[in-house]
Amino acid sequence: MTLEELYANMGGNYEHAKQIMKMDKLIDKYVRKLKNSDIRTRLASAFETMDPAQLFESAHAMKGVCGNLGLDDLAALADEITEEFRPGNNRKMSDEEAKAKVQNALDMLQKTLDCIEAYEQSAA
Amino acid sequence: MIRSKQIKNPQLVLVVDDQEINRDVLGMILEDYYDIVYAENGKEALEKINEYREKLSVILLDLMMPVMDGFTVLEKVKNDEQLNHIPVIVLTAEKSAELRALQMGAADFITKPFDMHEVILARVSRIIELSEGRKLISAAEHDHLTMLYNKNFFFEYANRIHNYHPEWHMDAVVINIDQFHTINALNGFEFGDNVLRILGNEIRSFLAETEGIASRFEADRFDIYCIQQPDYQVVLDRFQNKLNELSETANIRLRMGVKPWNEDVEPVVLFDCARTACNKVRGDNMTHLMIYDEDMRMREMLGQRLMNDLHQAVDEHQFTVYYQPKYNIQVDPPRLTSAEALIRWKHPELGMISPADFIPLFEGNGQIRIVDNFVWAEAAHQIAEWKEKYDITIPVSVNLSRVDVFDPSLEDRLRHLIVDNSLDFKDMKLEVTESAYTENGEQLISLISHLREIGFEIEMDDFGSGYSSLNMLSSMPIDILKMDMKFIRNIEHSETDFRLVKLVLDIARYLDVPVIAEGVENENQLKMLKDAGCDIVQGFYFSRPVPPDIFEKYIVQELELRKLGERQ
Numbered sequence: 001m002t003l004e005e006l007y008a009n010m011g012g013n014y015e016h017a018k019q020i021m022k023m024d025k026l027i028d029k030y031v032r033k034l035k036n037s038d039i040r041t042r043l044a045s046a047f048e049t050m051d052p053a054q055l056f057e058s059a060h061a062m063k064g065v066c067g068n069l070g071l072d073d074l075a076a077l078a079d080e081i082t083e084e085f086r087p088g089n090n091r092k093m094s095d096e097e098a099k100a101k102v103q104n105a106l107d108m109l110q111k112t113l114d115c116i117e118a119y120e121q122s123a124a
Numbered sequence: 125m126i127r128s129k130q131i132k133n134p135q136l137v138l139v140v141d142d143q144e145i146n147r148d149v150l151g152m153i154l155e156d157y158y159d160i161v162y163a164e165n166g167k168e169a170l171e172k173i174n175e176y177r178e179k180l181s182v183i184l185l186d187l188m189m190p191v192m193d194g195f196t197v198l199e200k201v202k203n204d205e206q207l208n209h210i211p212v213i214v215l216t217a218e219k220s221a222e223l224r225a226l227q228m229g230a231a232d233f234i235t236k237p238f239d240m241h242e243v244i245l246a247r248v249s250r251i252i253e254l255s256e257g258r259k260l261i262s263a264a265e266h267d268h269l270t271m272l273y274n275k276n277f278f279f280e281y282a283n284r285i286h287n288y289h290p291e292w293h294m295d296a297v298v299i300n301i302d303q304f305h306t307i308n309a310l311n312g313f314e315f316g317d318n319v320l321r322i323l324g325n326e327i328r329s330f331l332a333e334t335e336g337i338a339s340r341f342e343a344d345r346f347d348i349y350c351i352q353q354p355d356y357q358v359v360l361d362r363f364q365n366k367l368n369e370l371s372e373t374a375n376i377r378l379r380m381g382v383k384p385w386n387e388d389v390e391p392v393v394l395f396d397c398a399r400t401a402c403n404k405v406r407g408d409n410m411t412h413l414m415i416y417d418e419d420m421r422m423r424e425m426l427g428q429r430l431m432n433d434l435h436q437a438v439d440e441h442q443f444t445v446y447y448q449p450k451y452n453i454q455v456d457p458p459r460l461t462s463a464e465a466l467i468r469w470k471h472p473e474l475g476m477i478s479p480a481d482f483i484p485l486f487e488g489n490g491q492i493r494i495v496d497n498f499v500w501a502e503a504a505h506q507i508a509e510w511k512e513k514y515d516i517t518i519p520v521s522v523n524l525s526r527v528d529v530f531d532p533s534l535e536d537r538l539r540h541l542i543v544d545n546s547l548d549f550k551d552m553k554l555e556v557t558e559s560a561y562t563e564n565g566e567q568l569i570s571l572i573s574h575l576r577e578i579g580f581e582i583e584m585d586d587f588g589s590g591y592s593s594l595n596m597l598s599s600m601p602i603d604i605l606k607m608d609m610k611f612i613r614n615i616e617h618s619e620t621d622f623r624l625v626k627l628v629l630d631i632a633r634y635l636d637v638p639v640i641a642e643g644v645e646n647e648n649q650l651k652m653l654k655d656a657g658c659d660i661v662q663g664f665y666f667s668r669p670v671p672p673d674i675f676e677k678y679i680v681q682e683l684e685l686r687k688l689g690e691r692q
Binding site for chain 1: 142145148186188217218236237238239
């Protein structure tokens with residue numbers, strides 16, 4: 001599987017990733033690192049309690065990392081959650097809507113990680 | 125733009141982000157140009173900042189982090205005097221965070237994701253340049269020893285205060301250290317530097333309590349521009365006490381001059397006056413604080429006028445030379461041996477001006493050469509005239525000023541006078557003050573030795589007012605000692621003073637040179653000096669300084685005594 005194919009599968013923006021990291025070698029290195037990072041675990045544990053502070057922090061971290069990997073849709077989703085739970089912001093969503101949003105993010109993130117897993121398998 | 129990996133020691137950047145991917149991406153962007161250290165939370169960042177505080181050129185700081193967030197790091201850095209010179213660029217994607225970070229002292233921000241590499245590089249490089257530029261300015265702005273302003277920056281800021289806050293009553297204060305060169309010479313430059321540093325520190329802590337700025341203006345002169353203080357003696361005592369703690373033996377004395385605020389008077393003028401006041405402390409003053417007043421202003425104006433009038437005075441023959449006789453008192457009756465030439469200035473509008481008023485003035489600006497030249501020429505001419513008229517040589521002594529000593533044409537100038545007037549070198553004696561000897565040391569000694577080889581005789585003037593050691597004295601080239609007038613004034617009433625006189629006479633005997641006592645006013649003093657073994661006397665007892673025609677009567681008396689002697 002090529003990196004382009006991986007990005008197509010993940011729904012990521014390969015061009016943007018390329019703009020940030022310049023070389024495929026580096027994109028390869030960092031998408032693999034995403035798989036081992038704590039991004040999803042943190043969001044998942046925040047989801048358990050739906051604690052606003054935890055949600056804000058984990059979504060914020062997810063936003064930064066995904067942004068730098070060219071995973072623009074994930075970054076946009078993380079941004080929505082970040083703003084929803086940013087201390088001082090007025091909530092726009094109902095609790096259920098918010099919960100669904102986070103669940104969605106977790107699902108998309110899982111799908112992305114699965115894609116990376118498949119990518120790794122194909123390269124091995 | 126300086127791309128720093130091309131230089132030997134690349135600049136160091138700290139990247140702080142909790143996410144490894146973010147750190148690595150940023151590192152990748154920067155690594156070709158900078159050395160990079162990383163931290164993954166605020167706490168670790170502070171440890172790194174402290175560890176590398178002398179080397180760090182910039183901090184790239186994420187704001188949202190576990191353990192300690194970026195705002196806390198930013199706050200700690202900006203509130204720490206040791207660290208707040210390091211610029212911080214925040215890494216963020218939110219406008220509100222940008223604003224808050226900038227308000228807290230961040231230099232700039234970089235937005236996530238890091239997709240505009242050139243923009244990131246340009247921002248980092250520009251912030252480093254700005255910060256290094258500011259360090260350069262700060263280095264130029266401050267005196268490295270005391271961390272006070274340099275004089276140019278000081279006046280720049282003083283002028284701003286003066287212009288922007290005309291309602292503040294700001295006084296000019298000038299502080300000097302007495303005989304600072306001697307303190308250096310006796311204790312070493314390191315000690316001297318320490319004195320300056322301690323005084324600088326104390327001035328800064330004084331300014332922390334009141335409004336104002338300060339500068340080490342030059343060597344040991346400090347200028348303070350501060351809000352009017354109720355009592356400057358308190359301020360001076362505070363500084364003096366601090367220095368007293370430093371050394372009990374070094375005896376460091378401060379003097380202070382103050383020019384109080386005056387509406388519309390610019391700082392530079394205020395400080396001129398404060399310096400004048402500070403210089404008035406020199407000498408025997410018991411007080412070490414002087415406030416500039418009307419009297420000083422009048423004297424300054426007079427001084428300015430006299431300096432302006434000097435050339436005209438020479439051209440219009442307002443100067444004349446008076447002569448005061450010196451008598452050998454070890455014979456009976458005392459006999460005329462020589463004279464001292466003394467300048468007099470009859471100003472067309474101000475009348476007779478005392479040499480005490482204009483000589484220090486012209487010594488200060490170097491114009492004393494003009495006066496000296498005039499006196500030497502007149503004296504040489506007068507000696508020749510008396511020689512011709514009476515067939516007798518009355519040697520006349522003239523003063524050599526400090527500036528003359530450094531004049532390479534001095535020997536030629538003197539030689540011409542002697543030759544042109546057909547005199548012997550020993551007919552014109554040269555008086556040099558003791559303080560000139562001690563201040564100019566070797567250069568003066570070699571010059572004087574040379575003049576003596578030619579044939580001039582040298583009188584050491586004001587002996588006892590300086591600080592010659594016996595050891596120095598024995599190596600000084602002199603032919604005659606002139607005792608300082610102060611010794612004579614009280615010999616009748618003060619046993620101590622008379623003992624000092626006898627001591628000087630002993631020293632002179634040890635050096636095998638005659639002594640001239642100046643300022644002798646009455647017969648009693650004369651007798652005491654004669655009994656103590658003093659050779660020659662000059663003073664009102666015999667005669668005030670008089671014009672040449674009146675002096676001639678002393679020559680005539682001398683001639684009669686000689687005739688009498690021949691007949692006997």
